[in-house]
Amino acid sequence: MKELIDIVAAYDIAAKQGKKTALATVVQVEGSAYRRAGARMLITEDGQLTGAISGGCLEGDALRKARLVILQQEPMLVTYDTTDDDDAKLGVGLGCNGIIHILIEPISGEPNNPIRLLKTVVNGRRNAVLVTLFSVEDRKAPQPGTCLSLTENELLLNRLEGLAHQAQIIDDAKRxxxxxxxxxxxxxxxxxxxxxxxxxxxxxxLVVVGAGNDAIPLTKLAAVLGWDTTVIDGRPNYALPERFPSAQKIIVAKPGQALSHISINEHTAFVLMTHNYNYELALLKELLPLQLSYVGVLGPKKKLARLLAEIEDSGQQITEEQLKNIYGPVGLDIGSEGAEEIALSIVAEIKAVLSKRKGNSLKYKPASIHAPHLATIG
Known part of the structure; x- marks a missing residue:
């Protein structure tokens, strides 16, 4: 999603400057490649690149082809075959042993151009679907490209007019x-x-509960990943914009008032690191009934055990499902020392949990790194 946000922002800047642009999308990968289907890159006529379609080896060639696409105002499907051991003959030296299909589309001023479809996904801040349509069999056939976006609130934009499979494509997007x-x-x-x-x-x-010095590296690292970060604390002299320039929102509130200031969904993660036991006790009581995907608690196991025991002693029942999503001590075991390394371990654990992964070394993963996409015939 961060890549989409960056592309949309870069396009808006280019459009204001009167620059012509093209969108390159990895639409299909056979075998292995650095980026998988869905990777995108915006290319301006003067050679500025936003996003990535490879580890850097395809970008130069894609730039040359994108300039041709911009000139001719016609989409182009490009294929890079690196299954040959001697892939150096392509001039890119990928070393990936895969076939990569990339669709390059010119961005015109039409109302539902590809960037407009990306904007609906970015602005929705919810689950969404994008459809990119292309023909590998006949490269001279029309290449519809980025043709449909569907958001969770059922906002549907499409460029499917005249296509034989329009209704079926929409049904597939909904499924x-x-x-x-x-x-x-x-x-x-x-x-x-x-x-x-x-x-x-x-x-x-990411909601960081606590505005101490150790919270600063966490918000900075989250910003690198493009996460939407909120900092909450009851101390106005700590929760300051100048201390947390990477945070999108800073809230000064008591525990009972904090949650009313934020929007929570299945992709929201909380980290409690106030070093204020009573504040965290009060807020954890509010968080438990929400069935959040991730609540991390900084500190030793005995602290979390004491928090949970006090909550139950107060008459609030804690279910096994609620306990499953509480992580304390917070973070993956990577031997962290210091606030920066602790922040790294926390961010890694959040990403693993929300991606439903275990956080193990890829070296020991028996299957492919990326699960293959389901392929069906319409």
């Missing part, structure tokens, strides 16, 4: 939204078209 899993679909009507029906998660929302 992917419900299943929350990207799919690759195939449609045949004389020409075989492939649709990458991409499920897009919103940014993680």
């Amino acid at each position: 992917v939204m419900a299943d929350q899993r990207s799919e690759t679909k195939f449609y045949n009507n004389g020409i075989t078209y492939t649709a990458f029906v991409e499920f897009v998660k919103p940014l993680i929302s």
